[in-house]
Amino acid sequence: MPVHSGAPAADRPTEPDGDPALPTDDPEPARPEAALDLDALAARWADRAALPAMSAEQMRGADVRAQRQGVQGIWLMEQAGTAVAAAALALLETTGRRDHGLLLILAGPGNNGGDGLVAARSLAEQGLGSVVVLVGSQPRPQTRDAARNWDRLDGRPLVQRMHAATSRDVGILVNGLDRAACIVDALLGTGVRGPLREPIGSAVELIRRGRAAGVPVLAVDTPTAVDLTSGEASDPVVRADVTITFHRPKLGLNTRTGRALAGRVLVAPIGIPAAADPA
Numbered sequence: 001m002p003v004h005s006g007a008p009a010a011d012r013p014t015e016p017d018g019d020p021a022l023p024t025d026d027p028e029p030a031r032p033e034a035a036l037d038l039d040a041l042a043a044r045w046a047d048r049a050a051l052p053a054m055s056a057e058q059m060r061g062a063d064v065r066a067q068r069q070g071v072q073g074i075w076l077m078e079q080a081g082t083a084v085a086a087a088a089l090a091l092l093e094t095t096g097r098r099d100h101g102l103l104l105i106l107a108g109p110g111n112n113g114g115d116g117l118v119a120a121r122s123l124a125e126q127g128l129g130s131v132v133v134l135v136g137s138q139p140r141p142q143t144r145d146a147a148r149n150w151d152r153l154d155g156r157p158l159v160q161r162m163h164a165a166t167s168r169d170v171g172i173l174v175n176g177l178d179r180a181a182c183i184v185d186a187l188l189g190t191g192v193r194g195p196l197r198e199p200i201g202s203a204v205e206l207i208r209r210g211r212a213a214g215v216p217v218l219a220v221d222t223p224t225a226v227d228l229t230s231g232e233a234s235d236p237v238v239r240a241d242v243t244i245t246f247h248r249p250k251l252g253l254n255t256r257t258g259r260a261l262a263g264r265v266l267v268a269p270i271g272i273p274a275a276a277d278p279a
Contacts, residue, residue: 051249059248104210105183105184115221124159135203178215218240218244222253230252
């Protein structure tokens with residue numbers, strides 16, 4: 001099977017020990033002409049959704065153990081971001097918005113944002129344009145893998161990059177918000193306690209405003225401000241139409257509050273070996 005062009009060979013383990021149909025090795029979901037809707041994509045990843053749910057801490061542990069076993073973090077991010085792109089295409093197909101306009105990808109400064117950056121690159125390779133907004137005080141992502149994927153967007157004409165360092169910067173995005181094809185929430189991958197810091201709080205309010213205007217929302221890993229273990233939500237919080245989480249279902253998204261805020265949940269394989277899971 002072809003390898004995703006954005007994933008250098010050095011970033012991939014020699015023999016991935018995860019699911020046989022990892023996102024970068026599965027060309028169908030990432031092709032606009034494949035026209036997979038959410039039902040078809042969920043069926044493709046049904047084996048993942050059927051696994052026992054895990055907590056945020058267990059997921060972090062599995063990630064760490066996978067990297068100790070030789071699976072590089074940048075490769076896991078490539079899988080996750082490619083899966084996000086596939087979910088975005090399926091959401092656009094299901095909602096009839098594939099030709100509606102650009103995607104708005106709101107990326108936080110950490111690895112959750114990095115998944116969104118990979119998604120933007122994957123979508124661009126399929127001919128879909130996006131506006132990628134790095135939301136945070138620093139002009140570059142704050143983790144090594146996310147920063148590398150920020151740099152990989154250099155020179156891509158279908159990707160418009162912006163930096164929103166303040167709530168005022170975020171507010172500028174209101175103009176034309178209702179014309180976005182969809183909004184990708186890649187701000188924070190875990191829940192937070194207490195009020196959200198700026199400019200993240202303003203970005204969440206922007207997502208809420210866009211959804212109220214009829215723009216579908218795809219959350220990466222969890223809707224921002226929803227705790228992946230408890231399902232508890234801070235305020236403000238993102239309410240998504242679809243949430244894509246990775247490797248295994250998450251306990252927090254199975255709670256009453258988590259389900260209400262996550263919308264439809266997809267569980268994508270990203271190549272974490274079963275041996276990295278908690279005993």
